[in-house]
Amino acid sequence: MKFKSILTGVLLAFGLGTAAIAADVKVGFVYVGPIGDGGWTYEHDKGRLAVEKHFGDRVETIYQENVPEGADAERVMTTMAMQGADLIFTTSFGYMDPTINVAKKFPNVKFEHATGYKRSDNVSTYSARFYEGRAIQGHIAGKMTKTNKVGYIASFPIPEVIRGINSAYIHAKKVNPNIEFNIIWVYTWFDPAKEADAAKALIDQGADVVLQHTDSTAPQAAAKEAGNVITFGQASDMGEYAPMPRVSSIIDDWAPYYVARTQAVLDGSWESVDTWDGIGPGMVGIGEISDAVPADVKAEALAMRDAIADGSYHPFTGPIKKQDGSDWLGAGETSDDGTLLGMNFYVEGITAEVPQ
């Protein structure tokens, strides 16, 4: 190694740390999983890359992956803010309090927290109506299962996940009254080993449809190995498992939102907002329905997608009762967003209990 090249290396590294950044805006991303998870974090990182591509040299992005929710998240956000980030996306529910705390200390930095409910002058929240996609999954699952058993790998019993279970169940039940849901809580967003174990356990119990609300492709691999089990890509298309076991997917498309919010910071028009978009505005996408799905089922699924997109159909339309038998929605009534956002109950027919 030449001394000179070592020297330039040092200067380069040092320069990165100290020199003023040429870009107009610096955007930070805090990820709960690795960017290669193939699911949740992967899609957020695609959004980050879209921001880089869209703005070119005007915007610099930085990111940190595998950040535990809690004290570590607070430190990572603080370091980002101190390194000159103007806008920071914190992309997991567990970053909620840390985001609010750090935002207090850096009033000039804008924060965007995904899937939470706490906002302030410089903290926005954003999320996607994944339950719209779950409705379509439920429909396909109900039509295609032969054992009438659907396995569900759930992460944490927060409203977002419970909402997904309810939406999938309601629509599976509608087309298949004998449907049964087995739910396994793995208490992680990303742990391929645990997710694979859960998938295998569900398949052993007779499930021939496995739905997942976790971020890795491990359940897809487990289903593929078992054969004759169908799955759906979660957060990302997971197209490498098509046409079987993956028959369709829910795709989170954060790119347009990230570009728009970065633009708002560039323009100086950024304001704290609460965004909850679904299939209509394109934040939730339905991945290619593969040929493993019969043509008529596919056509119904696509019709439902279009109806949800144009607003003519709401996945939570009454009559729906709660699990305990009490009335929730009357005939034709649709749920308000408040109830959906705080959802902590199952609908009638699900035999499991929400973990307490």
Add this chain to the structure above:
Amino acid sequence: MIRLEKRRGISKLWTTLTPVLAVFLTMLFGGLMFGLLLGDLSSAFGAIKLIFWDPLFDENFASYARPQLLVKAGPIILIAIGLSIGFKAGIWNIGAEGQYILGAIFGASVALSLFPRESIFIFPTMILAGAFGGFIWALIPAVLKVYFKTNEILVSLMLVYVAENILASVSQGLLRNPDGMGFPGSRNLKDYPSAHNSEIITNSGMHWGVLTAFLSVILAYFLFLKHQKGYEIKITGEAPKAAYFAGINPSKTIIFCMGMSGLLAGMAGLFEVAGPAGQITISFNSGYGFTAIIVAFLGRLNPLGILMAGLLMALTYIGGEIAQLMLGLPGASIQLLQGMLLFFLLATDIFTNYSFKTRGS
């Protein structure tokens, strides 16, 4: 021709030297890895400097990173000191993570049940409750070992998963924030002055848990140097039979070692939940209980060694984050670096147990 010859005892000199050598080798090979990752070997030095030097001395980072180093190292050191007591006696408590969780739950429960009353006695009571929670959880594998000869490694490890499920349960049920709109997670103790484990000196990172960690280092030092119990523990680990014939009760040693390590891990959990973390959430624990095992061995089960190893481990976390941010290094490469540290320590251990001899003529 070079051959290995087993030493009669372990080499004192190499016991001290190998951790330093391991750190050096980690820097060397870690740097090489970073250089290859960045596609430019000349950047290797910069990456290593960002991780090991800049958090301490660079004007951009040091003011924030130094206090954070203490915050990160505090719980790791506190847990590792406790574990080292058992490890010396050959009692393997692998479940400090679970004891850490139970400590946090017990301590936070005290605070949450008294909310919003203010009193100077609340925080000390929480510390006692936290210590008790960890103690009780560690006592389960200890008692099972004493009375049923179960393996404490398996039982303590499996109790981590039980603890994680209890944590998930109380986050959504018993300890859930009534003002949290049904979302899991307790109240934030940072907003509850009597319960908040605040910094003793503002912006120093020095909260009560860090202070306790330092005190535990001193106490462990005296335990092993001056106190008979420390001697008994050492004998039990090095020569169990001799200990037995000397009248040292193995059951008492097991209970003492497991109990102490659980107690310290529980306190670490309490200080974390009342301070840096702020609240009980489903994902509250982040692996300190397991990291502490590495730190205990990296520190050679020596209290001062553990102090240094804990700080070094914290440095790789903090510096690793900075390197990720500044250079765009993948997160897994930092974990690899931490793995290298243990790997090289184990590899260089050959010097402590063997001597190299050149075969004469």
